[in-house]
Amino acid sequence: MTFLLCEGNISAGKTTLVRELAKLLEYQVFFEPTATNPYLERYYQDQKTWALPMQLYLLRQRFMTYINCLKCIESGKVKGAILDRSLFSDWVFAKKNYDDGFIDEEGWELYLTLRKKMISLIPVPQITLFLDVPSTICFDRIHNLRGRKCESGIILDYLLGLEQRYVDLLKELEHMGGVVVKVDWGQFGYCTDVIYKMIEKVMPESVKDFSLETQDPDKITNQLNNLMDFWKQLTRKLGSVFNYDSYQDFKETTNDISKLRKVLQVDSSVDLSKYLITDKEEDVEAESTTITSEFDEILSENESQESWQTFLQNEYHQQEVKRKRNWKLNHEFEKKNIQILQPPLKERDLMSVLQKKPQTKKTFETSEKHKDVRMSNLINAKSVSDIVRTSLGPRGMDKMIQDGKGEVLVSNDGATILSKIKIVHPAGRMMVDLSNSQDVNAGDGTTTVVVICGSLLQAAIDLLDKEIHPMKISESFRKAEIEGQKYLKEMAKPVKLIDNDSLLKAAETSLSSKMVSQFSNIIGPIAVDAVMKITNPEVDTNVDLKNIRIIKKFGKTLEESKLVDGILFYQKIMHNAGGPSKIENAKIGLIQFQLSPPKTNMDMKLVITDYNKMDRMLRDERRYLIRMCKKIKDTGCNVLLIQKSILRDAVTNMALHILAKLKIMVIKDIERDEIEFISKTLNCKPIASIEGFVKEKLGSAGLVQEIGTSDGKLVQITDVPNKGKTVSVLIRGSNELLLDEAERSLHDALCVIRSLVKKKFLLPGGGAPEIEVSYRLREWAETLKGEEKMCVIKYAEALEIIPYTLSENAGLRSINVVTELYNEHKKGNKTMGLNVKKGAISDMWKDSVIQPFLVSSSALSLATELTGGVRYFTINFSLFIIIIIIFNQ
Structure with a gap:
């Protein structure tokens, strides 16, 4: 019986390969017991806690799997067995955990003791098939192909560590007497080529140069003797692959004429005594001479081969060579009415499996x-x-x-x-x-x-x-x-940029592939008008889309979307103290400081133990805020925009009450990224302190008002002084998904018009x-x-x-x-x-x-x-x- 072991890094392709090998060779497969592992997912999340419990669990499971595999082989019910990872390679993962500090010294000693005892009870596999795959490729397969949730935490460093420790494991297996066959599996391949690799590994060095190119009888005799030695060793190594449990069975078969007749597929009229294998040197020599002459006759017409591999292929698989060989043998024995029989399907050997090898692709890369x-x-x-x-x-x-x-x-x-x-x-x-x-x-x-x-x-x-x-x-x-x-x-x-019709067609073509393509007649004109309002067609060669501000508001339909020559704010007007909600001929101040009493430093503390002192402090705070608000009012400011503060409130309730009394509209929590747009639109300058609040830094607008929507309110500033520098677009929609897609579609349409400003050509x-x-x-x-x-x-x-x-x-x-x-x-x-x-x-x-x-x-x-x-x-x-x-x- 043949016992194969398949090893390799995580996601090397072991499971797929052993499944196909078992199908071809009619072997029993034993997969690694990780599917029901209760520790695996927890291990990848917290390796320090779960490393030792998982390794001990897997050690036991893999030992039991190995025992079940041996029992199956001993039962004689299967031709052979293939094991997908084993007790031996469990050391690779345990050693990695130990070296990374996830298993302590005591746990490592316990693991080694158990493993040593288990290995002493089991035989080494005849052949270990190692799939050599770079760690980078395994990493890519894990995260882009396999998609297993429990493996989402695997990093490349972990795979590189396993790859290094597999080198030591393979040396250990070879030292214990096993045969290790390395296969380059980075690009996957075919099962038949894996079998070729195994044959090549167990073949004696003396047979690797086997060739029938010479016609010298003495050289052919030596080559055929070497070939027979190869068959003897090969049957010992691969066993049931050639339908013999051992070389002894093979020798017994070839010493029995009735069995040999079935193996050689000839009828009873043929004298088979010359094919018998004996242990006597003279019989072997006579047999070799007879077979040499027969091969010399059959392969005399340029049927020579370059190597023993292609010779075996052509002898057993290539239909053209088989047809010529059969014709020659039939011609030799036609006087005795001998016909060569076809092999029965149930007695296929390895060569019949190799016949399935695809001829259209190289399985293994020979490149670096x-x-x-x-x-x-x-x-x-x-x-x-x-x-x-x-x-x-x-x-x-x-x-x-x-x-x-x-x-x-x-x-x-x-x-x-x-x-x-x-x-x-x-x-x-x-x-x-x-x-x-x-x-x-x-x-x-x-x-x-x-x-x-x-x-x-x-x-x-x-x-x-x-x-x-x-x-x-x-x-x-x-x-x-x-x-x-x-x-x-x-x-x-x-x-020409004044050709609105061509610009509109280009924008609508871009929108035709979008989810909101049915509204291209709405979004397209908005995009064209927005770009044209902030562009000088005769001078500009680019468009800064930051000057177009897009505001999304839930409610109504996309047909209600519009272009606004001014500014729109999500923020609401502060009505806490009854301040104004509409201002005409507005003088607008944009401040970046807080309207609140001064605070102590973070490491300082103010302790007040007297009620009189507390009243005094409150009066001082009130006077401080009144002075600030009066200074703002003295500049003529009637609309105040306050930048959002992270550390504390931008404006206190007391300050709001004072500003309302002074008839100043307050809009707070202006985002930092909106400051530049507001400054450019209103022609105002941001003010960092109350000392710098002067009339020259104020902006102006014809109207500031609050407009109602189905989902709340917006602040709209129109009739701005710097028309042509910025615009705003209000997008309406019935749901958030539609609003987001409409925003992306509008951005693409704006970019199309910008592309025409850069390069004024259409395709x-x-x-x-x-x-x-x-x-x-x-x-x-x-x-x-x-x-x-x-x-x-x-x-x-x-x-x-x-x-x-x-x-x-x-x-x-x-x-x-x-x-x-x-x-x-x-x-x-x-x-x-x-x-x-x-x-x-x-x-x-x-x-x-x-x-x-x-x-x-x-x-x-x-x-x-x-x-x-x-x-x-x-x-x-x-x-x-x-x-x-x-x-x-």
């Missing part, structure tokens, strides 16, 4: 570790792109995201989605930063840039698989991007720019040669992802749509794109589906830049993380 890390980061970055890809376009799906506090967000904005989800992997974080960069630079196209980048990353993966150097790929992509920018400029049409939408650039780049690639040509073609193909995704999200046949678009652009129809609402290809200019030139240009540039960056810098991520850990220690 840094290539695996680079590929891992490429795949992780692309997976982030796949998250938001389904949200692209007017028919894209919204994402519902719930944070740790239970708050729910619904949006299809790429930057918003990526900023709310937790992405741990460094390459994935780069995609989030990419979306944010597009948001800052262009304001729109945050989903587009991530989707294009994901497609370029896939193109880079394909080119790397073809052994093209990363530097060559990066340089070629950069050249293709520069050419693509030229083609975009050729497509672009200039636009057709609907995937037209991407298809045109793709077509033109293919033409340009014909002038190139070699690897550069291949890279540019891949770059051009990657840009087709935008129309492909638009049609896919709209439920159309993507391949047909992209092909038809390509043909239209080949005819010279540059403005043809996909109108998702119509579900057909049409002229984007006529359908008013247009977008700013800056959005497409920025997306292409940023996506190309990051594609090169991921390939180079992700190689150093694992080293960077390790360096951080070392410095922290």
Whole structure:
């Protein structure tokens, strides 16, 4: 019987592999007993408390599992057994806890004593299969693929510690007489290749160079003798994999002619005496000579092989070689009417299992570790792109995201989605930063840039698989991007900022993919008017969106939203003492100090023991406040805005009473980030102390009043002196989700108009720019040669992802749509794109589906830049993380 043990770090892929190996070899699987572990989740939350109880629990459970596995093997009911982690590797986790100080000396001695006694009672596994996976990849699988709640607290340092201790464990197993087979499992693989690895490990060194390329009889005899020795040792090592419980059974079978006839699959007419295996040297020599001559005859027509592995494959699996061999044997024995029998299914050996090996992919990477890390980061970055890809376009799906506090967000904005989800992997974080960069630079196209980048990353993966150097790929992509920018400029049409119709179409195109697209006729004009009010079309080349303040108020519908030439405040007017609620020709003061009596220092205390002194103190406080309020009144101020104070109340009730008597309106708790906007709008200056409160620092407005809403009241200041510097937008909505999405949609529309102020050019939408650039780049690639040509073609193909995704999200046949678009652009129809609402290809200019030139240009540039960056810098991520850990220690 064969007893295999599968070991590896957390999330190395052990469970999946042993399940498939057991299916192929018809073995019994024994999984590690962690599913019902009552300590696991508590351990990851508080390792100091639960480390020792958990290790003792697992030690016992793994020992019992090992015993049950041995009993199953001894029963003879199964061909073999595979154990997923064992009593031996339990030491790895216990040693890590001990070294980290989670298990004390007494507990460690108890653990070692129990383990030593248990190991003395059990045999060592024949073969230990170790899945070698970098800790960084395991960390990524745990947090991005497995998603187990109990493992959410695992950090990279913990996995690195386990990886180091596994080295000592493997040495211990080899010292105890076990065979350790290491398998590179960073990119997963196939079970059949794992079996190959086991064969290669137990094969004698003398047989590794086995070859039948020579026709020298003496050399072939020696090689075949070595091959027979290999079979003898292999049956001892792998046992039931070849359907024999031991080498003794194998020898007994080959010494019995009736059994041997069944093994060799020939009928009774064949003389099998020459195949018998004996312990006598002369019999072995005679047998080897006979077999040599037969192999020499069968393989004489260029059937020689390069190694013993390919020889075994071709002898047992490759149908073409089997057909030729059978034909030759039939031809040799045709006079005796001998027919070679096919092996029965129940007597399949290892070779029949190997026949299932896929021939289309290399299972194990022969490259160095840094290539695996680079590929891992490429795949992780692309997976982030796949998250938001389904949200692209007017028919894209919204994402519902719930944070740790239970708050729910619904949006299809790429930057918003990526900023709310937790992405741990460094390459994935780069995609989030990419979306944010597009948001800052262009304001729109945050989903587009991530989707294009994901497609370029896939193109880079394909080119790397073809052994093209990363530097060559990066340089070629950069050249293709520069050419693509030229083609975009050729497509672009200039636009004048006084052309409100074109600006409105661009804003509505941006809003068409939003959840509030049905209100684009409301939000679009507000966005255009807001930007135009604070912009000089003839001079300005940028727009500061901080000068547009958005106020959300629950109640009514989005149709009630409006643009206000002034300021709106959430804060209410203080009516405690009957102060005014409406002021015309207002003189407004903005103070950053408190209207309250002076306080002692934090380390001082004032003790009053006399009632007379207390009355005196209260009178002094009152006089102090009266002097402050009179000074404010003397400047002509009738509206007072007070900044919010963290340490104490901004204004006392006594001060409010005095100000009300003086007919001064008070609005308190103004946020710090609102100060600059208020100052710019009202032309006032913030005042830090009562001594600096002078008439010259006051602002002015035509009207300050309180307006009622269905959900409370707002303060509105209109007829401000500095019209054209700032504006406010009031958004109404029936629920918070709608209000939040309307705010994000308005921001995107404002950014679209800002992009047109920066670059006064428009492009057709609907995937037209991407298809045109793709077509033109293919033409340009014909002038190139070699690897550069291949890279540019891949770059051009990657840009087709935008129309492909638009049609896919709209439920159309993507391949047909992209092909038809390509043909239209080949005819010279540059403005043809996909109108998702119509579900057909049409002229984007006529359908008013247009977008700013800056959005497409920025997306292409940023996506190309990051594609090169991921390939180079992700190689150093694992080293960077390790360096951080070392410095922290």
